Amino acid sequence: MLVLAVWVPAAVGFGVFATFLYNKEVELALDKVERLANWVSTATERHVDQRVLLARTLASSSALQEKSLSKFHDEAAAAVDASNWVTLYSGRRVFVETPRPFAAQPMLSDVGLPTPGDRPTVVFSTLGNGTPKPVVSVLVAVAHSARPGMNVAVSFEPQAIQSLLNDSTLPLGGVIAVLDSEQTVVARSRDPEKWVGRKATGATLDRARAGKVGFEDSVTLDGVHSFTFVGPANAFGWTVVVGTPKAALASTATRVTTQAVAASAVLLLVSLALALFGAQGISSVVRALQRSAAALATGSVPERLRTGVREVDEVSVALHDAGATIQSANHELEGRVESAVAKYQAAQEKLVAAQRHEAIGRLTGGIAHDFNNLLQTISSAHQLLSRHVTESQPRKLLLGAVRATSKASDLVKHLLTFGRAQALQPTTVHLGDVLLSTQDLTSKAVGENIELTANLQPGLPALFVDPVQFELALLNLVFNARDAIADRGRITISARQADASETAHLDGNLFVRLEVADTGVGIPDDVKARVFEPYFTTKPLGQGSGLGLAQVDGFARQSGGDIQLHTQPGSGTTVALFLPISTVAAGPGKEQAPAAVSRTPLRVLMVEDDVLLSSVLVPALEDGLHQVTLCRTADEAVERLRDGAPFDVLFTDVVMPGSMNGMDLVKWVREHYPHLPALVATGYAERLSEVPVQVLRKPFDLEELMDALQQSVMASGATAT
Numbered sequence: 218m219l220v221l222a223v224w225v226p227a228a229v230g231f232g233v234f235a236t237f238l239y240n241k242e243v244e245l246a247l248d249k250v251e252r253l254a255n256w257v258s259t260a261t262e263r264h265v266d267q268r269v270l271l272a273r274t275l276a277s278s279s280a281l282q283e284k285s286l287s288k289f290h291d292e293a294a295a296a297v298d299a300s301n302w303v304t305l306y307s308g309r310r311v312f313v314e315t316p317r318p319f320a321a322q323p324m325l326s327d328v329g330l331p332t333p334g335d336r337p338t339v340v341f342s343t344l345g346n347g348t349p350k351p352v353v354s355v356l357v358a359v360a361h362s363a364r365p366g367m368n369v370a371v372s373f374e375p376q377a378i379q380s381l382l383n384d385s386t387l388p389l390g391g392v393i394a395v396l397d398s399e400q401t402v403v404a405r406s407r408d409p410e411k412w413v414g415r416k417a418t419g420a421t422l423d424r425a426r427a428g429k430v431g432f433e434d435s436v437t438l439d440g441v442h443s444f445t446f447v448g449p450a451n452a453f454g455w456t457v458v459v460g461t462p463k464a465a466l467a468s469t470a471t472r473v474t475t476q477a478v479a480a481s482a483v484l485l486l487v488s489l490a491l492a493l494f495g496a497q498g499i500s501s502v503v504r505a506l507q508r509s510a511a512a513l514a515t516g517s518v519p520e521r522l523r524t525g526v527r528e529v530d531e532v533s534v535a536l537h538d539a540g541a542t543i544q545s546a547n548h549e550l551e552g553r554v555e556s557a558v559a560k561y562q563a564a565q566e567k568l569v570a571a572q573r574h575e576a577i578g579r580l581t582g583g584i585a586h587d588f589n590n591l592l593q594t595i596s597s598a599h600q601l602l603s604r605h606v607t608e609s610q611p612r613k614l615l616l617g618a619v620r621a622t623s624k625a626s627d628l629v630k631h632l633l634t635f636g637r638a639q640a641l642q643p644t645t646v647h648l649g650d651v652l653l654s655t656q657d658l659t660s661k662a663v664g665e666n667i668e669l670t671a672n673l674q675p676g677l678p679a680l681f682v683d684p685v686q687f688e689l690a691l692l693n694l695v696f697n698a699r700d701a702i703a704d705r706g707r708i709t710i711s712a713r714q715a716d717a718s719e720t721a722h723l724d725g726n727l728f729v730r731l732e733v734a735d736t737g738v739g740i741p742d743d744v745k746a747r748v749f750e751p752y753f754t755t756k757p758l759g760q761g762s763g764l765g766l767a768q769v770d771g772f773a774r775q776s777g778g779d780i781q782l783h784t785q786p787g788s789g790t791t792v793a794l795f796l797p798i799s800t801v802a803a804g805p806g807k808e809q810a811p812a813a814v815s816r817t818p819l820r821v822l823m824v825e826d827d828v829l830l831s832s833v834l835v836p837a838l839e840d841g842l843h844q845v846t847l848c849r850t851a852d853e854a855v856e857r858l859r860d861g862a863p864f865d866v867l868f869t870d871v872v873m874p875g876s877m878n879g880m881d882l883v884k885w886v887r888e889h890y891p892h893l894p895a896l897v898a899t900g901y902a903e904r905l906s907e908v909p910v911q912v913l914r915k916p917f918d919l920e921e922l923m924d925a926l927q928q929s930v931m932a933s934g935a936t937a938t
Contacts, residue, residue, distance in 0.1 A: 228481040246461065247432065247446070253385060253393065254448035254457040260381050261395055262451040265355065269337045271296060272357040272371040275303060281359055281367065286312055290319040300377065304354075304370040306330060312367070330370055333358050339453040341375070341397040343414035350374055351413055353403065375403050375413070382406040391461040392437055398454030400425045402438070412438050417458070421445055425456045435460065505529075509536045518544060641683040641775055645799040647919065648677060648712055648731070651688055652833045654916035657900055659695050660827055666705045669695070671832040674713040675840045680729055681799035682776050690772045693765035694733040694792055701737025701790060709734045710829075720795055723779060727798040734791040740784040748782065769794070816927050818842040822862075824854045824869035824882065837919050843926075850875035851882035858890060866930050867895040868922075883908050894933035896925055 275296065280288035286305070293303035294315045305313035313319065330340065333356035340354045352372050359367040375395075382393050382404050394405040400417045417425060420435045424447045435445040443460035450456050506529055509519035518540035522533035652671055663669050680687065691710075698708045715730040740748060749770040773780040773794050784790040821838060825831045826849050838845045846862065848854040852875045854867070867886055871879035883895045887908060900915030911932065913925045 227484050247444075250391065250446045250459045250461055251448075253387070254446055254459045257381055257385065257393060257395065258448050258451050258455070258457040261378050261455060261457070262453065264377055264381075265339055265353070265451075265453055265455075268301065268353075268355040268371040268373060269339075269357070271301075272337060272355045272369050275371070276357045276359045276369045277361075281305075282361055287319045289313055290315065297371070301371060301373045304330070304372060306368055306370065307366045308332070330354060330356060330368070332356075332366075333368060339397070339455070341399075341401055341403050343401075351403070353378075379404040379409055379413075382409075387459070390465050391443070391459060392441070393457065393459045396425055396456045396458060398450075400456070403455070408439065421447060421458055425450075425458070434463075503529075506532060509533050513540045513543070516540075516544065516547065641686060641772075643681050643683050643776065646680045646682055646684045646687055648680060648729070649673060649833050649837050650918040651684070651691060652710065652829065653918065655688060655692060656827065656830050656833075657915065658692065660829060662696060663699045663708060667699060667702055668707045669829040670707070670709050671829055672709060672711040673833065673836055675836060677712055677729065678714065678727070679799040681797045683772070686768075686772045686776075687796075690769040690794070691731075691733075693769050694794075697765055697792075698733055698735035698737065698790070701735050701739075703738060706736040708736075714798070715795055720779070723795065724777065726777065728778060728795045729798055731794045731796060732791055734789060736789045739786040739788055739790055740782075741786055745782065745784060749780075766792075816841070816923060818844070819865040819926060819930060820844045820846075820863060821926065822846050822848070822854055822857065822864040822867050824848045824851055824867070824873065824879065826850065826870070826873045830870075834919075834922070838922075841923055849873075851877035851879065851885075854882060855885060858886070864893060866926055867893055868926065869895065869897055871897060871899040880908060883910050892933065894929040896929045898922075 275289075275293055278289055278292055280286075280292055289305060290313045293305075293313065297303055297315060302315045303313065304311060304315075329342065331338070335358070338356040340356060341351070342354065343351050351374065353375050354370045354372040357369050357371075359369060378395055382395070383406065385393060385406065387393060387406060392405065392407045394412075394417075395403045396417055397403050400422050402412050402415050402417065405412045415438060416422065418436075418438065420433050424431075424433055428450060430447060430449045432444055432446050435443055437443050437445075437460050441460070442463045444463055445458060445460040448457040448459075505522055505524060509522065512519045513536050519533065519536045521537050522530055524530055524533075659669060695708060695710075702708070710731075710733055712729055712731045715728040719730065720728045748766050750767065769792070770780050773796065777797050778795040780795070781793040782790070783793070818841075821843050823831070823835065823838075823845055825834065825847065831847055835845050835847055846857060846864070848857060850873055851869070854869070855877075858864075867883070869879040869882055873879060877885065879897055879899070883897060886893050886895060895910050896913060897910050898913045898915060898917065911925060911929050913922065917925075
């Protein structure tokens with residue numbers, strides 16, 4: 218308190234004095250700036266006045282009244298030195314120029330000087346007549362001349378004005394410039410060769426135009442933030458501008474502040490020395506009290522002090538009592554913590570055991586229930602088969618037993634995949650081929666009210682997975698998405714190569730991100746945490762076993778990938794699988810096989826009403842450099858052909874809505890466009906012999922489709938363009 222009582226008022230006093238000193242220095246600097254501007258303005262006006270007087274004297278020359286231009290040339294040449302020259306002109310016609318010898322005949326030249334009025338006119342030009350340098354010209358009209366409209370111009374380079382600026386001592390590293398009546402820079406103390414002839418900008422330009430005198434914040438032409446003084450215009454409208462960098466003013470403030478801080482620091486050190494000297498008398502008492510506090514911090518009970526200082530002794534008694542109380546409380550707290558930890562560990566072990574028992578019970582109970590039913594079916598079928606020996610009945614019973622056996626096998630596969638007990642057989646799998654092979658099943662399963670589409674990244678690499686388990690996982694995701702949509706909606710299957718940031722938690726392989734997204738009801742938060750548990754389902758009894766997502770989860774992880782679930786109630790669900798990319802370019806047996814058909818880009822007219830099938834085939838064909846025009850019906854394809862659109866091949870399905878099916882369209886094309894080859898894709902066993910056409914049986918893969926299109930064109934003898 219003693220140190221603060223002495224130091225704070227002194228520090229405040231130093232601060233007030235520093236502020237006063239700073240303001241005084243700034244005031245002196247700005248006053249110097251203003252006086253410098255006025256001096257430069259007066260000196261500049263004096264330089265110009267000398268040329269005005271000379272121009273007026275020459276304009277009154279008797280030689281002009283006598284029409285003696287040669288005499289005027291001699292008088293003018295004698296009146297000026299090497300830094301000035303005289304021009305006698307009228308309009309664009311030059312009669313006399315002192316730098317040149319007099320010529321008897323006048324010469325035509327664009328002198329570039331205006332006609333002055335009754336008063337002398339001062340003009341600054343960045344490119345003088347006959348010289349590439351800036352020029353200041355004083356123009357005076359000849360009042361009594363034998364030749365009307367004559368004018369005298371006394372011109373000089375602004376180097377004399379520039380010399381004034383160069384000899385000026387600028388405060389705080391500032392800059393000074395002279396502006397003419399058009400606010401153009403005539404001379405400048407810094408970088409004149411760069412800025413002479415340029416107009417002023419910003420606040421300086423506005424202030425000079427308005428004729429306002431004083432200081433303002435501005436930015437110089439070379440981008441320096443300054444405190445600028447704009448002086449009054451002289452008799453010719455010229456203005457002097459002096460800019461002081463704000464950084465220089467700030468450095469003054471820093472210097473003054475540093476001095477004040479240094480003085481305050483010295484005072485503080487002296488005060489502290491005095492305080493330390495006075496504290497030596499009670500230091501032993503304070504150290505004893507400090508030892509008591511340190512003992513309390515370590516959990517010991519401090520002793521009661523007898524120092525003779527009443528306040529210190531009272532504090533030591535309080536520390537002793539607090540230490541005793543804390544020690545007693547710590548012993549009690551340790552006992553309670555040990556008891557609570559023991560109870561928590563016991564409860565945790567019970568919880569883990571209960572969860573394990575619940576999962577094992579749900580899994581084994583489900584297996585026993587479903588597997589027993591299947592075995593009962595098989596057993597009953599065989600018993601009835603042995604009792605009833607007829608021609609038809611034994612076959613039906615045998616088929617029932619076979620179906621039950623197959624279902625039991627699938628159920629066991631689901632469980633083994635979830636438990637990672639079944640060894641997968643991964644190979645190269647193309648996602649587009651899987652979508653094509655399962656198209657009939659998925660399209661019929663989702664129904665007419667749900668739109669099923671695919672969005673595959675062009676050039677998507679093949680997967681390295683078990684094809685059977687992959688197809689089963691994909692079907693499970695589509696069926697779950699279908700069940701989540703109440704009435705109408707959309708299911709989108711999309712795939713792209715995963716980013717490295719998405720698979721950083723997996724091994725170093727490359728992965729494909731496969732998503733199945735629906736516009737259904739979403740999954741509540743309390744259900745989301747359990748969707749991958751086996752036999753957990755929210756579907757009504759008999760509509761789901763609860764093993765679909767469990768199989769998908771087990772398949773993804775056992776394949777070396779991962780699974781992610783993104784859902785929000787009311788906004789749909791997206792399930793993302795990360796599956797490894799195959800390092801083999803083609804499927805088994807295709808690595809070394811050459812292409813069966815030489816492929817060329819084709820213009821394909823494709824007729825397909827299935828949204829999923831078209832969303833897979835169109836990008837695949839375009840990735841193979843084919844141009845594809847998609848029509849949903851045969852009627853739409855007929856309209857395209859009638860419009861004259863050129864095509865190399867027709868690729869159509871058989872069953873489709875509209876007035877014609879695929880075979881009707883082929884007949885119509887044979888009649889109206891006999892040179893257009895056709896390829897028909899079908900998954901049914903219809904008799905297609907009515908029209909000779911190449912048939913591609915579903916399911917087919919993309920390589921088969923590419924070859925079939927080329928074969929159709931080659932068989933017809935057409936040439937792709």
